[in-house]
Amino acid sequence: MTRLFNDPAAFADEALEGFAAAHRRWVRPVTGGVVRATATPAGQVAVVIGGGSGHYPAFSGLVGRGLAHGAAVGNVFASPSAQQIRSVARAAYGGAGVLLMYGNYAGDVLHFGQAAERLAADGIDARTFAVADDISSAAVDESAKRRGIAGDLPVFKAAAAAAEQGLPLDEVMRVAERTGARTRSFGIAFSGCTLPGADRPLFTVPEARMAVGLGIHGEPGIGEEELPTADEAARLLVGTLLKELPEDVEVPAGQRAAVILNGLGSVKYEELFVVYREVAALLGEAGVEIVDPEVGELVTSFDMAGVSLTLTWLDARLEELWRAPADTPAFRKGALDAPEQEGRVPLAEDIPDTAVPPASATSRHAADATLAALDAVAVTVGTHADELGRIDAVAGDGDHGIGMRRGSTAALRAATDAHGLGAGAGTVLTRAGDAWADKAGGTSGALWGTILRSLGTALGDQDAPDAARAAAGVTEASAAVRRLGGAEVGDKTMVDVLVPFADTLADAVAEGLGLTEAWDRAATAATEAAAATAGLLPRKGRARPHAEKSLGTADAGAHSLALITRAVHGALLDHAREDHAREDLFHDHH
Structure with missing residues (x-):
């Protein structure tokens, strides 16, 4: 259990602030994370890593010479936003491009991909690697869908060492790809982790049992077995990994491997050493030569009681990169020469945009209803946050309610600020979308940012935002979410609700209904579609490895979207009643 915190919503920011204050020799804080205390040498590729908080020393603890040039840090178990990643990458940029590296989770893939696009627009060559x-x-035949866990470290380390040698971006990327292809991990746990402010762990393991094949975000394991002895645990870990070797690796054949026995948060170092003695013996018996092993907490999951074993199968080149010196707050290897004191050229920070585009009187009036709708969204999400977390924890990591609350609260705050500056409905929504994506992180943060931006772009700030324009914006949001996330109807995601909601709204508007009445019909369709997801098996996201567990439970993202559509209808209805001089807030013309 996490006992020392203030406001749980501020935990990640305050932890990062304290980390930076404690490690000024290695890092300095920037918007969105940390970068090295000294500037990236001119002409050196910058390796920027990142992910959610709760995994220390990943990711901020791995920033320093010989390893990462910067780390973007999101909220607890939520990916950093595209804007946070872009900010860290710009601060770390040394003129030779940026390699963005992260664990293979849907939210990270979305946000780091968007950040790479924004960096390209800035004139910075950026690549991504999951x-x-x-x-x-x-x-094994779907290895591209696998999660990133403690194997992050050797892959980050190899790419960063290649960058430190002055290699160009293409070659640094090839090193990351080769190391990733030769890295395998497997984990077990004896109890789940408890997030700051929560009164129960994200999952539980029965007494005298262990979960097998768990993730690092509180996802339950794929199975359970009897609680092992230390030697039995070692045999399970080693035996499982030796059953799946890269295509060009044969054991026994004097193969050499980097070995990481990783504690997930509550397993103490002495326990890890007891397990490692058997791990080393078993690998030796199999003909594997261990190179520079690491035993300790390297990629954690708050207070989860568990361990994972990682093997990176080395060739001569990868061994050179694994052995290369590094000096970071949490990972040190070999010895580096004293750094030259470089005068850092301050980078211009992104100046907050306090001005808003000019808006017509009708759009500013519509912004009143837009703000009321976003307020209703935030209230509804806050009311149901615990319920959404419980639904998500059935087969996922249980943080959906927390992320939605962060996102909706930030969206309302940004919308209120824009509204106070006289913004039209379109700008209020786009500012809200940017804030939702920035503060919530994760997959839902990226998708909700896309939804609000799509709707805001369709409404604009000049024309009367009538029902047809609103329906067109929702239709575009539906298409954009599918493009961005890759999910389709039937995958057990929010798309199972968003598509019928958008289609029903468009059809109702085409029939001549006003926005409030049409939205009511579409919200009913959304509620029915959300309930129907209980009968689906997930094919996307963190719930996919635990598909059977989710059968009979609605998808959390689908359920939250349905709740939101109904809350927005209530806000539209209230505003329409108050605005009795108009048939409907948005001047429905048919």
Whole structure:
């Protein structure tokens, strides 16, 4: 249990602030994370890593010479936003491009991909690489769907060492790809983790049992077995990984491997050493030569009681990169020469945009209803946050309610600020979308940012935002979410609600209904579609490895979207009643 915190919503920010204050020799804080205390040498590729909080020393603790040039840090178990990643990457940029590296989770893939696009627009060559080492999360023929767990470290380390040698971005990327292809991990746990402010763990393991094949975000394991002895645990870990070798690796054949026995938060170092003695013996018996092993907490999951084993199969080049010196707050290897004191050229920070585009009187009036709708969204999400977390924890990591509350609260705050500056409905929505994505992180943060931006773009700030324009915006939001997230109807995601909601709204408006009445019909369709997701098996996201567990439970993202559509209808209805001089707030013309 996490005992020392203030406001749980501020935990990640305050932890990062304290980390930076404690490690000024290695890092300095920037918007969105930390970068090295000294500037990236001119002409050196910058390796920027990142992910959610709750995994220390990943990710901020791995910033320093010989390893990452910067780390973007999101909220607890939520990916950093595209804007946070872009900010860290710009601060770390040394003129030779940026490699963005992260674990293979849907939210990270979305946000880091968007950040790479924004960096390209800034004139910075940026590539992305997702580590996918967890063999329990997908079959070998679907290895691209695997999660990134403690294998993050050797892949980050190899790419960063290649960058430190002055190699160009293309070659640094090839090193990341080769290391990732030769890295495998497998984990077990004896209890789940408890997030700051929560009164129960994200999952529980029965007494005298262990979960097998768990993730690092509180996802339950793919199975359970009897509680092992230390030697039995070692045999399970080693035996499982030796059953799946890269295509060009044969054991026994004097193969050399980097070995990481990783504690997930509550397993103490002495326990890890007891397990490692057997791990080393078993690998030796199999003909594997261990190179510079690491035993300790390297990629954690708050206070989860568990361990994972990672093997990176080395060739001569990868061994050189694994052995290369590094000096970071949490990972040190070898010895580096004293750094030259470089005068850092301050980078211009992104100046907050306090001005808003000019808006017509009708659009500013519509912004009143828009703000009321966003307020209703925030209230509804807050009311149901615990319920959404419980639904999400059935087969996922249980943080959906927390992320939605962060996002909706930030969206309302940004919308209120824009409204106070005289913004039209379109700008109020786009500012809200940016804030939702920035503060919530994760997959839902990216998708909700896309929804609000799509709707805001369709409404604009000049024309009367009538029902047809609103329906067109929702239709575009539906298409944009499918493009961005790759999900379709039937995958057990929010798309199972968003598509019928958008289609029903468009049809109702085409029939001549006003926005409030049409939205009512569409919200009813959304509620029915959300309930129907209980009968689906997930094919996307963190719930996919635990598909059977979710059968009979609605998808959390689908359920939250349905709740929101009904809350927005209530806000539209209230505003329409108050605005009795108009048939409907948005001047429905048919």
